[in-house]
Amino acid sequence: xxxxxxxxxxxxxxxxxxxxxxxxxxxxxxxxxxxxxxxxxxxxxxxxxxxxxxxxxxxxxxxxxxxxxxxxxxxxxxxxxxxxxxxxxxxxxxxxxxxxxxxxxxxxxxxxxxxxxxxxxxxxxxxxxxxxxxxxxxxxxxxxxxxxxxxxxxxxxxxxxxxxxxxxxxxxxxxxxxxxxxxxxxxxxxxxxxxxxxxxxxxxxxxxxxxxxxxxxxxxxxxxxxxxxxxxxxxxxxxxxxxxxxxxxxxxxxxxxxxxxxxxxxxxxxxxxxxxxxxxxxxxxxxxxxxxxxxxxxxxxxxxxxxxxxxxxxxxxxxxxxxxxxxxxxxxxxxxxxxxxxxxxxxxxxxxxxxxxxxxxxxxxxxxxxxxxxxxxxxxxxxxxxxxxxxxxxxxxxxxxxxxxxxxxxxxxxxxxxxxxxxxxxxxxxxxxxxxxxxxxxxxxxxxxxxxxxx
Amino acid sequence: xxxxxxxxxxxxxxxxxxxxxxxxxxxxxxxxxxxxxxxxxxxxxxxxxxxxxxxxxxxxxxxxxxxxxxxxxxxxxxxxxxxxxxxxxxxxxxxxxxxxxxxxxxxxxxxxxxxxxxxxxxxxxxxxxxxxxxxxxxxxxxxxxxxxxxxxxxxxxxxxxxxxxxxxxxxxxxxxxxxxxxxxxxxxxxxxxxxxxxxxxxxxxxxxxxxxxxxxxxxxxxxxxxxxxxxxxxxxxxxxxxxxxxxxxxxxxxxxxxxxxxxxxxxxxxxxxxxxxxxxxxxxxxxxxxxxxxxxxxxxxxxxxxxxxxxxxxxxxxxxxxxxxxxxxxxxxxxxxxxxxxxxxxxxxxxxxxxxxxxxxxxxxxxxxxxxxxxxxxxxxxxxxxxxxxxxxxxxxxxxxxxxxxxxxxxxxxxxxxxxxxxxxxxxxxxxxxxxxxxxxxxxxxxxxxxxxxxxxxxxxxxxxxxxxxxxxxxxxxxxxxxxxxx
Numbered sequence: 019x020x021x022x023x024x025x026x027x028x029x030x031x032x033x034x035x036x037x038x039x040x041x042x043x044x045x046x047x048x049x050x051x052x053x054x055x056x057x058x059x060x061x062x063x064x065x066x067x068x069x070x071x072x073x074x075x076x077x078x079x080x081x082x083x084x085x086x087x088x089x090x091x092x093x094x095x096x097x098x099x100x101x102x103x104x105x106x107x108x109x110x111x112x113x114x115x116x117x118x119x120x121x122x123x124x125x126x127x128x129x130x131x132x133x134x135x136x137x138x139x140x141x142x143x144x145x146x147x148x149x150x151x152x153x154x155x156x157x158x159x160x161x162x163x164x165x166x167x168x169x170x171x172x173x174x175x176x177x178x179x180x181x182x183x184x185x186x187x188x189x190x191x192x193x194x195x196x197x198x199x200x201x202x203x204x205x206x207x208x209x210x211x212x213x214x215x216x217x218x219x220x221x222x223x224x225x226x227x228x229x230x231x232x233x234x235x236x237x238x239x240x241x242x243x244x245x246x247x248x249x250x251x252x253x254x255x256x257x258x259x260x261x262x263x264x265x266x267x268x269x270x271x272x273x274x275x276x277x278x279x280x281x282x283x284x285x286x287x288x289x290x291x292x293x294x295x296x297x298x299x300x301x302x303x304x305x306x307x308x309x310x311x312x313x314x315x316x317x318x319x320x321x322x323x324x325x326x327x328x329x330x331x332x333x334x335x336x337x338x339x340x341x342x343x344x345x346x347x348x349x350x351x352x353x354x355x356x357x358x359x360x361x362x363x364x365x366x367x368x369x370x371x372x373x374x375x376x377x378x379x380x381x382x383x384x385x386x387x388x389x390x391x392x393x394x395x396x397x398x399x400x401x402x403x404x405x406x407x408x409x410x411x412x413x414x415x416x417x418x419x420x421x422x423x424x425x426x427x428x429x430x431x432x433x434x435x436x437x438x439x440x441x442x443x444x445x446x447x448x449x450x451x452x453x454x455x456x457x458x459x460x461x462x463x464x465x466x467x468x469x470x471x472x473x
Numbered sequence: 474x475x476x477x478x479x480x481x482x483x484x485x486x487x488x489x490x491x492x493x494x495x496x497x498x499x500x501x502x503x504x505x506x507x508x509x510x511x512x513x514x515x516x517x518x519x520x521x522x523x524x525x526x527x528x529x530x531x532x533x534x535x536x537x538x539x540x541x542x543x544x545x546x547x548x549x550x551x552x553x554x555x556x557x558x559x560x561x562x563x564x565x566x567x568x569x570x571x572x573x574x575x576x577x578x579x580x581x582x583x584x585x586x587x588x589x590x591x592x593x594x595x596x597x598x599x600x601x602x603x604x605x606x607x608x609x610x611x612x613x614x615x616x617x618x619x620x621x622x623x624x625x626x627x628x629x630x631x632x633x634x635x636x637x638x639x640x641x642x643x644x645x646x647x648x649x650x651x652x653x654x655x656x657x658x659x660x661x662x663x664x665x666x667x668x669x670x671x672x673x674x675x676x677x678x679x680x681x682x683x684x685x686x687x688x689x690x691x692x693x694x695x696x697x698x699x700x701x702x703x704x705x706x707x708x709x710x711x712x713x714x715x716x717x718x719x720x721x722x723x724x725x726x727x728x729x730x731x732x733x734x735x736x737x738x739x740x741x742x743x744x745x746x747x748x749x750x751x752x753x754x755x756x757x758x759x760x761x762x763x764x765x766x767x768x769x770x771x772x773x774x775x776x777x778x779x780x781x782x783x784x785x786x787x788x789x790x791x792x793x794x795x796x797x798x799x800x801x802x803x804x805x806x807x808x809x810x811x812x813x814x815x816x817x818x819x820x821x822x823x824x825x826x827x828x829x830x831x832x833x834x835x836x837x838x839x840x841x842x843x844x845x846x847x848x849x850x851x852x853x854x855x856x857x858x859x860x861x862x863x864x865x866x867x868x869x870x871x872x873x874x875x876x877x878x879x880x881x882x883x884x885x886x887x888x889x890x891x892x893x894x895x896x897x898x899x900x901x902x903x904x905x906x907x908x909x910x911x912x913x914x915x916x917x918x919x920x921x922x923x924x925x926x927x928x929x930x931x932x933x934x935x936x937x938x939x940x941x942x943x944x945x946x947x948x949x950x951x952x953x954x955x956x957x958x959x960x
Contacts, residue, residue, distance in 0.1 A: 062578075067553075067755070070553075070554055071554055072553055072554055072555065073554075073555050073556075073557070073837060074554075074555070074556040074557070074578035074579065075556070075557045075558070075578070075837065076556075076557070076558040076559075076574045076575070076577075076578055077559075077835070078558075078559070078560070079544070079559070079560075079561045079835065080561065081561075090535075091535065091536075092535060092536035092537075093536070093537060093538070093539075094536065094537065094538035094539070095538060095539045095540065096538070096539075096540035096541070096542075097540070097541050098541065098542050098543060098544065098561040099541070099543070099561065099562070104541075108539075108541075111539040112538075112539065114539075114615075115525075115536075115537040115538065115539060115615070116537075118537065118615035118616065118619060119527070119533075119534050119535055119536055119537050119619065120533040120534055120535050120619075121533075121535065122531075122533065122535035122536070125535060125536070150577070150578055178755065178757050178878075213757060213878055218762075219879075220757075220759060220878045220879060221878065221879060222757065222876060222878035222879065257955075260724050260725035260726075290530075290638050290640070290674060291637075291638070291674065291676075291681060292638070292672075292674050292681070292683055294681075296681065400874060400876060400881060400883055400907075401873060401874035401882075401883040401884075401885070401905070402883055402885055402905035402957070403871045403872075403885030403887070403903055403905055405682075405683070405716070405887070405902065405903050406683075407674065407681055407682050407683040407716075408681070408682055408716060408719075408902065410719075410721075410902040410903055410959070411959070412722070412885065412902075412903060412904045412905040412957045412958065412959065413905055413957070414874075414881075414883035414905050414907045414957065430881070431881070431907060431909070431955065432907075432955070432957075433724075433883075433904075433905050433907055433955065433957025434957070435721075435722075435724060435904065435905075435957050435958055435959035436959050437721075437959060468959075469721075469724050469958070469959045469960070470724070471724035471725050471955055471956060471957045471958065472725070472955065473725075473726060473955075
């Protein structure tokens with residue numbers, strides 16, 4: 019493994035050449051416009067149990083995605099074979115499909131003015147240099163630390179699985195309008211799944227850490243400890259009587275609520291009006307102390323990028339400001355449909371931070387629990403559904419009942435339900451205990467009231 | 474169609490191996506290199522999957538896509554330790570490199586130098602023919618495919634004036650797979666999969682709602698019967714229209730009547746996952762301590778059956794080359810069967826039940842469900858609804874999840890109604906229903922005589938791998954279940 023390119027076998031230049039080849043071929047056979055993205059990813063993923071690697075996977079592959087436009091009609095093709103003949107064939111397949119479909123006046127490449135021709139790359143590439151043996155040792159260490167940690171408790175705990183993985187990727191995008199850029203990224207992850215047993219009851223829980231840089235991952239002991247603690251804490255949980263009560267979403271699961279807000283603000287949902295937030299731009303849809311900021315330029319951020327899959331330059335901005343929706347997440351086509359400008363979100367949101375203007379620096383988790391006083395602290399979602407169009411919300415949850423500002427007992431076998439439009443307006447507080455998972459960072463979110471179904 | 478036919482091996486070999494200068498002896502040599510001292514088992518999984526997608530939005534089919542995914546996965550197993558390496562190149566050199574990579578991953582602590590013997594492949598006997606093997610991707614003109622989703626758009630918009638938007642998608646997939654293993658297995662399969670998805674948006678007096686439905690199976694265009702298409706449109710439009718007037722679902726414990734077909738996702742979550750062999754070998758399933766015991770009324774029988782002709786979850790052979798079969802999971806209320814792959818079966822001294830499945834050559838096989846359903850009972854569905862004093866009747870669901878260790882499961886309704894004094898009275902917003910697997914089934918008191926499988930739209934996720942499955946049941950009454958409504 020070379021230090022410079024991590025697990026990867028190809029260079030960004032080679033991928034640019036493959037994408038360029040596709041664009042040239044498409045032009046030759048009659049396409050009006052073409053975009054081609056070639057990528058390579060490679061890595062190693064290890065899972066251990068009882069002191070041995072139970073699964074060792076060497077990941078690696080490459081692919082080319084082509085989109086051709088002909089008279090407003092769109093054809094796409096993907097191929098995992100990157101030899102000249104296969105690339106040519108894929109281009110011809112995409113073109114053949116474009117010839118069969120109908121025209122969409124809003125389809126096409128992004129306008130030149132929107133493209134990231136100058137913007138600097140955001141650093142995302144940080145190969146770990148970890149061999150399979152090294153990753154196995156890390157996973158074994160997590161397992162050992164979890165067993166040590168469990169020894170301090172009365173409950174019997176075993177480790178179902180500990181894992182360590184590392185991967186690198188390059189991608190190169192070439193468009194017929196002259197855009198040609200390549201970038202790379204790395205991703206490291208560690209995890210632990212623990213099963214706690216007491217009086218015939220088994221509770222499984224887990225913890226994990228993901229980061230672009232190996233040295234920025236949570237420590238093995240933190241991951242092991244969290245998994246064990248979370249499994250033990252779930253033992254002896256009980257249902258609540260059906261009631262309405264304040265609900266606080268722990269920072270570690272609160273990102274899902276922000277995610278539901280984001281889904282309603284995507285260009286596709288707005289264009290189809292298939293969201294409870296249809297036409298929300300410019301109107302107050304959240305409590306007036308709430309902000310949602312997007313910053314795609316954070317070095318080594320999990321959702322950082324200088325340009326999206328359409329080559330559009332990323333922007334840092336407020337998506338929600340003082341409760342007022344100020345923008346959508348747009349790709350080129352949905353922007354045209356809505357008469358707007360794309361926001362560089364063809365690949366989803368950049369790093370988001372959800373916060374409250376009322377938060378004080380000492381609003382940590384304990385302070386947030388005191389602030390709620392009495393109600394349900396949700397630490398886990400087991401499943402459930404949201405109707406994105408009506409905003410009807412109902413999820414299976416588990417956590418703790420809070421009395422007099424502190425934890426009274428673990429809760430499970432309940433659901434929480436409400437209507438998203440009311441929940442967003444009913445957010446009372448967002449903590450400073452920020453937890454970031456993927457694109458979304460938020461503190462614990464306290465909601466004034468929700469319907470809890472239990473016994 | 475459920476007849477035996479000669480193995481598709483020659484046809485698959487001609488597509489997957491011969492163009493890349495590979496033959497059976499090259500596979501035997503590769504397997505010899507992949508096995509050896511300490512390694513019990515190795516297999517090679519060759520795959521080429523071709524997929525075509527057509528999309529309609531705003532009354533026009535404005536885009537389509539074509540993709541080819543192909544490669545080989547090499548797996549080496551020592552005890553319970555599995556190594557996987559794969560390559561999207563199929564060639565003698567790529568095979569050698571990939572075998573070495575798998576071997577290197579496995580070799581930690583083992584002697585990697587001694588190679589095992591080359592297997593002698595068994596000649597495949599006649600195989601099940603649960604689906605046709607002709608190419609459903611290339612089998613029709615593009616114009617027919619475009620016309621099909623245009624027709625669905627027209628049907629949905631004319632079903633009711635309140636239907637404002639329609640999105641439809643047609644996906645045609647053909648997979649050719651070939652498995653060669655150190656135990657002498659050499660099998661192949663050609664798997665068609667057709668899938669249609671329809672989403673509609675209804676609008677009335679400023680209120681907006683949506684409905685979705687899917688249709689699919691291992692069949693070609695001929696399988697898209699008028700009945701199936703009409704039902705697809707009916708399901709999507711009804712869900713959207715009913716939700717325009719829906720009131721919040723009630724909250725708390727109450728009787729629940731589940732409709733036939735897709736609501737059988739209950740069995741998939743409450744029972745199915747907890748009976749997959751891997752979870753029993755590692756004793757992480759709550760059912761590990763309940764095998765052989767009664768967990769439901771004597772009238773309840775639940776099976777996993779991979780041999781239903783044309784069903785989305787059916788397989789002539791599984792992804793380890795074992796013939797799919799019918800496994801009784803709950804026999805007259807008693808927990809009986811496990812679904813097994815080769816690895817878990819061997820370590821548990823059982824036999825594989827043909828449930829090994831992998832999402833692609835790039836992922837490891839695991840024990841997975843095929844088509845899982847509750848057998849029919851004696852009751853008229855109308856009588857079941859009439860038996861409820863106050864409760865809910867749920868007919869469409871979005872999906873569900875389960876924690877196999879505790880048995881806790883949930884699934885979310887998208888079309889539901891209030892039952893009052895034995896009659897359906899008002900539409901309800903979607904709600905999540907929750908329960909505990911080994912307890913919930915005890916509360917099933919009435920089983921209908923109207924068993925059906927879902928329409929071929931179910932998919933199942935496990936450890937990041939998604940595969941197509943079937944779920945099903947007749948109408949059933951559950952006396953007690955937590956309904957997570959907002960009302």
